[in-house]
Amino acid sequence: MKTVIMAGGKGTRISSIASDIPKPMIRIGGKPVLQLEIESLKKQGFVDFIITISHLGYVIQDYFGDGSKFGVHIEYFNEVKPLGNAGALYELKDKLTEDFLLINGDVLFEFDANRFVKYHEEKGGLVTLFTHPNSHPYDSGLILADKDNCVYKWLSKEDERPEFYKNRVNAGIHILSPKVLETRPDKEKVDLDRDVLKPLCDKGCMYAYDSSEYVKDMGTPERYAQVCEDLLSGKTERRSLSHKQKAIFLDRDGTINKYVGFLRDIDQFELTESAAEAIKTINNSEYLAIVVTNQPVIARGEVSFDELDEIHMKMETLLGKEGAYIDGLYFCPHHPHSGYEGEVKELKIDCDCRKPKPGMLLKAAEDFNIDLHASYMIGDSDNDMAAGSAAGCKCIRIDRDGDLLKAVKQALNKEI
Secondary structure (H helix, E strand, C coil), X not given: CCEEEECCCCCHHHXXXXXXXXXXXXXXXXXXXXXXXXXXXXXXXXXXXXXXXXXXXXXXXXXXXXXXXXXXEEEEEECCCCCHHHHHHHHCHHHCCCCEEEEECCEEEECCHHHHHHHHHHHCCCEEXXXXXXXXXXXXXXXXXXXXXXXXXXECCCCCCCCCCCCCEEEEEEEECHHHHCCCCCCCCCCHHHHHHHHHCCCCCEEEEECCCEEEECCCHHHHHHHHHHHHHCHHHXXXXXXXXXXXXXXXXXXXXXXXXXXXXXXHCCECCCHHHHHHHHHCCCEEEEEEEECCCCCCCCCCHHHHHHHHHHHHHHHHHCCCCCCEEEEECCCCCCCCCCCCHHHCCCCCCCCCCCHHHHHHHHHHCECHHHCEEEECCHHHHHHHHHHCCEEEECCCCCCHHHHXXXXXXXXX
């Protein structure tokens, strides 16, 4: 699969770091970020590159040449006249005859690219967006998708957004079919997001690939300092799903949100005092933050799947406002006992996912390549502890509505 890297940006927000070279040539750990991108993809078998250049593009071309000294093949498209960040793709149509990887040239990443491609092929869409949660969804563009991860709406920063939403942000990595380029928008400068991708929403052909892997832009001096630190510590490499991950599994009711018995109404959902800070602490560690929660209210007919989804979006929204996010969420909708008015009979089963059974943790381990023996389960009940133990995790119990931050610090301190 060809890879197109868009490397023509000026990088005005990071000009204090380097103003005399293109933004993708700013060094992280002694190498240009563009080189780190190429090396990461090359070791996974991606060796055919097209780089679009513009501002000080000769610096990129002089450094990389035809790519042979890096073990890859590189062609260039020099954008003499500004075409917008997607205009060059239409000039390259003859070279893009098969699905291709499209990446921003100023992003530090380590992700399992072949896993991403496999997902794209399984979905069979025209576009797959690499999406992830971040610490500032309130001022980021949001991707809204259905239960099959088919994108139905793309909210830019300036767009009005719903009160509650899933923390799902486009990471600047995409797979596109050449069919997307068949008709060029009737404008001189073409914007990838607004003019090419956004119009595909709700057409059943664009999917979100949610991932916890490391993808960060270095668009500001503060973000640049962070990616430098992450590369030096090895965090970027370890977050690739090609490596075993560690997770802190969290119960929901009484652990993340205040316990109210069976939570049936979204207005009852309120974060515990330390939940956001605790989850932010996990985000800044080597661990994933994954929620595993029994929700028998679904089987009992007291809450619909859509209502539960709205409750969970409220959770993600409230956490996001505090700079925290979860990497994954698993819930069990089943309940083994019958006899409730309005119950959903097909969900009244003795399943493998309802805690104290470990099914949700095992599914998360499969999805995220998690080493369960290096992971923790934190919750407020015997069922949480039993599920964690059955999965092979270390367990920390807190009091109901207790200090989650203290428990998280206890888990992390054991690893220092």
